[in-house]
Amino acid sequence: MELDLEDGTQLWFVDQRTFGHLLVAELVPTPDGGPGGYGSPLPALPEPAAHIARDPLDPTLDRAALARRLRAKRTEVKRALLDQSLVSGIGNIYADEALWRARLHPRRATDKLTQRAAVEVLAAAEDVMREALAVGGTSFDALYVDVEGASGWFARSLDAYGREGEPCRRCGGLMRREAFMGRSSTFCPTCQRPPRTPRP
Ligand SMILES: [Zn+2]
Numbered sequence: 001m002e003l004d005l006e007d008g009t010q011l012w013f014v015d016q017r018t019f020g021h022l023l024v025a026e027l028v029p030t031p032d033g034g035p036g037g038y039g040s041p042l043p044a045l046p047e048p049a050a051h052i053a054r055d056p057l058d059p060t061l062d063r064a065a066l067a068r069r070l071r072a073k074r075t076e077v078k079r080a081l082l083d084q085s086l087v088s089g090i091g092n093i094y095a096d097e098a099l100w101r102a103r104l105h106p107r108r109a110t111d112k113l114t115q116r117a118a119v120e121v122l123a124a125a126e127d128v129m130r131e132a133l134a135v136g137g138t139s140f141d142a143l144y145v146d147v148e149g150a151s152g153w154f155a156r157s158l159d160a161y162g163r164e165g166e167p168c169r170r171c172g173g174l175m176r177r178e179a180f181m182g183r184s185s186t187f188c189p190t191c192q193r194p195p196r197t198p199r200p
Contacts, residue, residue, distance in 0.1 A: 023048070034060035055089030056126035057133075063126075067118035070110055077113065078106035078185060081125065090125050092183050093161040094132070098125035099185075100160035105192040106178075106185040112195075131157075160186045 001013040001022065013022055027044035030036050034054075036045040054061045066087055070080050080086055081095040090098070099106050102121035110118075135157075159169050164177035168188035177186045 025049075032060070032062070052084050052088045053086055056087060056122060056129055057089070063119055063122050064115070067115055067122055070118050070122070071113055071115065073110045075110050076106065077104055077108045077110050077121065078180065080110050081121070082181070087122070087125075089129065093158065094125055094128050096160040096186050097128045097158060098122075099192065100187060101128070103191050105194045106180065106187055108195050160188070162186065 003011040003013070005011060013020070025046040025048050027036075027042070028047045028050045030043045030045050031050075032054075033043050035041050035043060054066075056063075069086060070077075073080050073083075073086070075083075078095050078099060081090045081098065082092070096106070098121050101124035102117065104113075104117065104121055160175065163175045164186050166175050167173065168175055168191060171188060171190050173188055173190040175186055176189050177184050
């Protein structure tokens with residue numbers, strides 16, 4: 001789709017995955033009073049997107065405050081990382097990578113984490129996302145390409161996701177995969193000790 005704006009600017013909407021749409025929406029204030037996003041200093045968000053939290057790469061994100069909110073939840077750490085109302089942009093692959101780097105088992109209870117551990121896993125998620133972005137994301141499929149037509153080479157350097165049965169790159173133990181929320185978690189059972197009393 002192509003829109004011609006009044007000042008002569010052209011806006012192109014190119015949706016490779018065909019999940020997207022365009023709409024005009026009301027603005028509502030951001031919960032933390034910070035800017036709504038890149039390109040505008042306004043502390044406002046489109047109403048349909050207002051429930052989506054800041055992502056780890058957002059320069060306005062307060063990581064320590066986010067870590068406290070994560071620890072206030074009574075859930076498992078991987079579920080919290082995937083909760084878009086808490087922090088957005090971390091998908092299944094990036095969550096597994098961040099948890100492996102921070103040596104946290106995906107089922108660890110959020111309310112039992114130290115502030116330091118919570119900050120560490122959020123920082124790891126940010127690092128993973130930065131590294132992935134620098135090389136073009138994780139998607140292999142030839143359909144999912146960047147603006148230059150290149151597919152995601154980052155997937156070749158993953159440490160956790162997709163490495164079930166392979167040796168952990170840190171300790172050499174075998175990586176394990178468990179079912180999780182209709183998908184799976186891949187982790188090192190040695191580096192990422194399971195919780196003693198998992199949540200039901
Ligand atoms: Zn290991």
